[in-house]
Amino acid sequence: MKLDILAIGVHPDDVELGCSGVLINEIRNGKVTGIVDLTQGELGTRGTVETRYAESAAAAAIIGVRVRENLMMRDGFFRNDEAHQLELIRIIRRYRPEVVIGNILDDRHPDHGRAGHLIADACFLSGLAKVETEDHGAPQQKWRPKYVLHYLQDWYHEPDLLVDISDVFEQRMESIKAYGTQFSANENSDGPQTYISTPDFLDSVVARARMFGKRIGVKYAEGFITEKKIGIRSLDALIMVET
Numbered sequence: 001m002k003l004d005i006l007a008i009g010v011h012p013d014d015v016e017l018g019c020s021g022v023l024i025n026e027i028r029n030g031k032v033t034g035i036v037d038l039t040q041g042e043l044g045t046r047g048t049v050e051t052r053y054a055e056s057a058a059a060a061a062i063i064g065v066r067v068r069e070n071l072m073m074r075d076g077f078f079r080n081d082e083a084h085q086l087e088l089i090r091i092i093r094r095y096r097p098e099v100v101i102g103n104i105l106d107d108r109h110p111d112h113g114r115a116g117h118l119i120a121d122a123c124f125l126s127g128l129a130k131v132e133t134e135d136h137g138a139p140q141q142k143w144r145p146k147y148v149l150h151y152l153q154d155w156y157h158e159p160d161l162l163v164d165i166s167d168v169f170e171q172r173m174e175s176i177k178a179y180g181t182q183f184s185a186n187e188n189s190d191g192p193q194t195y196i197s198t199p200d201f202l203d204s205v206v207a208r209a210r211m212f213g214k215r216i217g218v219k220y221a222e223g224f225i226t227e228k229k230i231g232i233r234s235l236d237a238l239i240m241v242e243t
Helices: 014-028 049-063 082-095 110-125 166-177 199-215
Strands: 005-009 033-039 067-073 099-102 147-151 161-164 221-225
Touching: 005 014, 005 082, 005 110, 014 033, 014 049, 014 099, 014 147, 014 161, 014 166, 014 221, 033 049, 033 082, 033 110, 049 067, 049 166, 067 082, 082 110, 099 110, 110 147, 161 199, 166 199, 199 221
Parallel strands: 005 033, 005 099, 033 067, 099 147
Antiparallel strands: 147 221, 161 221
C-alpha cells in the first residue's frame, strides 16, 4: 500500500497530540495516510501495553487512517543506530510516503528528540540505493519522502509551517481523548497522577492550537518545523480563503 502521508510517533498518542488535525484534514482531501508507533509505550506510568493498543486502535479509527502498526522498539532504550534505522527504512520503503511527519528534534522527553533524529536519518538513508533492505523476503527499492516535517511537542519551538485545523479540531480532540488511561478525559483511570494526566494538560493542548491559529487568522492550527525549505508551485497556496 502506498501512502501519501506517514505519521510516526515514538509513543502511542504522540501522533494524535502532534499532527492528528493535519491527518484528518488530508484524509478529507482524499489523501491516504497511516501511522507507525515506534514503541508500545510500556514505560508509561498509567495504563498497560494492552490498553495502549486498544486506545491507539480507537484513535486511528477516529482519525480515519488506512493503516497503523507498531515496531515494538524498546520504550526509553531504543537508539538511533544502524539496526533501528534499517527497521524504519523498511517501513518507509514499504509505504513510500510523499511526506513523513515525525517527532520533534529536541524536547523535554529524551525519547522524542532521539526519535525525531532517527526518523530524519532513516528518511534520508532510505533514498540511498546501496542501503539494502528486504520486506517479507523481497528486495526493496530506494525511496525518499519529499518532505520530513516534525510536529511540536512539550517544549516550544518556533514553527516553520502552520496549518489550519479549525474544521477538524473537535475530531482531533476526540482522537486524543481516546487515550483514557493517559489523560484527564477519563478520571476513573487507575494509576497516579502524571504530568500529562493533570486537568491542565489538555487545556494547554487547546491553548497552543488557539495561539497558532491566531497567528494565521484562524481559530485553530498545528505547527511544524522542517529542515528543508518549503516550496510552492503557485502563490495561490499562500491565500487564505475567507469564510
